[in-house]
Amino acid sequence: MDFMNLTDITPDAVILWQMGWIKLNLTIVFTWITMGILLVISWLATRRLRSGKDLSPWQNFLEAVIEITSNQIEDISQQHAGKYLDFIGTLFFFIVVSNLFMVVPGYVPPTGSLATTSALALCVFVAVPGYGIITEGLVQYLKTYSSPTIFMLPFNLVSEFTRTLAMAVRLFGNVMSASKIAAILLAVIPLVFPVLMHLLGLLTGFIQAYIFAVLAMVYITSATRVQYELEKG
Amino acid sequence: MDVTSLIGMMSIFTAGFTIAVGSIGCALGEGRAVASSMTAIAQQPDESGTISRTLFVGLAMIESTAIYCLVVSMILIFANPFWNQALSR
Numbered sequence: 001m002d003f004m005n006l007t008d009i010t011p012d013a014v015i016l017w018q019m020g021w022i023k024l025n026l027t028i029v030f031t032w033i034t035m036g037i038l039l040v041i042s043w044l045a046t047r048r049l050r051s052g053k054d055l056s057p058w059q060n061f062l063e064a065v066i067e068i069t070s071n072q073i074e075d076i077s078q079q080h081a082g083k084y085l086d087f088i089g090t091l092f093f094f095i096v097v098s099n100l101f102m103v104v105p106g107y108v109p110p111t112g113s114l115a116t117t118s119a120l121a122l123c124v125f126v127a128v129p130g131y132g133i134i135t136e137g138l139v140q141y142l143k144t145y146s147s148p149t150i151f152m153l154p155f156n157l158v159s160e161f162t163r164t165l166a167m168a169v170r171l172f173g174n175v176m177s178a179s180k181i182a183a184i185l186l187a188v189i190p191l192v193f194p195v196l197m198h199l200l201g202l203l204t205g206f207i208q209a210y211i212f213a214v215l216a217m218v219y220i221t222s223a224t225r226v227q228y229e230l231e232k233g
Numbered sequence: 234m235d236v237t238s239l240i241g242m243m244s245i246f247t248a249g250f251t252i253a254v255g256s257i258g259c260a261l262g263e264g265r266a267v268a269s270s271m272t273a274i275a276q277q278p279d280e281s282g283t284i285s286r287t288l289f290v291g292l293a294m295i296e297s298t299a300i301y302c303l304v305v306s307m308i309l310i311f312a313n314p315f316w317n318q319a320l321s322r
Contacts, residue, residue: 009312076286166297173300180307211293218290 010113031110034098077221092213099205112175121168124216132223174208248306255302262295
């Protein structure tokens with residue numbers, strides 16, 4: 001929390017560098033740092049890929065993580081993970097890295113800004129109809145909006161927007177409150193107790209990343225699975 | 234009482250009241266959800282994976298109401314638009 005004051009709710013307000021109308025705020029900088037961390041780790045792990053028993057620890061670790069992610073996606077969607085793994089995995093790893101690095105002093109999680117979480121939620125908002133149309137075609141997908149009856153059409157449309165809003169605000173609220181509570185406690189009780197709150201922040205950060213990915217997968221599944229049922233019946 | 238202290242007083246009171254009411258409902262709902270999922274896991278330990286995953290998703294849904302209250306009270310305390318307006322006048 002070195003960059004941010006206690007009164008700054010989001011890192012958007014802190015502008016590090018400005019030239020004309022180009023502003024570089026804390027959110028953008030730390031998004032780049034998070035992307036850099038992910039890129040460097042992936043590059044280091046995939047530099048010397050081997051098969052067989054003689055694996056490097058990094059490759060072993062990444063393979064295990066990808067395996068777990070893929071299994072979770074297949075459990076939820078009851079479909080092959082292949083085409084969802086890129087999208088859901090990217091969402092999950094970006095959020096989890098930025099949430100877990102919250103314990104590193106000086107790191108400001110970019111997910112603690114409503115702009116970042118809205119961007120991620122908008123990705124899901126676009127991806128849900130995208131996957132639905134790719135899987136089942138445009139007409140079949142549009143029919144799901146009027147299921148079970150045509151009277152449900154406005155509710156289905158509204159729920160599409162409200163769940164996007166809910167995803168964005170949920171992630172923002174959790175991460176922002178975790179970092180803010182740590183900062184407030186640091187001002188009130190500087191010894192030992194903030195460490196416990198940081199531990200709790202690690203837990204909530206991981207669970208929120210998991211929930212964001214699971215919810216995105218559930219929404220995509222509901223957009224692709226309904227048509228399967230329609231085709232059968 | 235001038236307008237600045239009125240805004241400050243009402244903001245702090247409303248922030249506390251918001252988070253109090255919001256957390257009560259959310260806590261009751263989450264308690265019910267966890268209790269019934271515990272019962273379900275105790276009855277069917279084989280399905281614990283599915284049950285706990287659904288529980289997490291459901292808890293996230295329930296919890297989001299409390300998070301909305303938290304965001305509102307945070308805005309009232311730290312980024313109150315009326316407070317800055319009153320100060321600048």
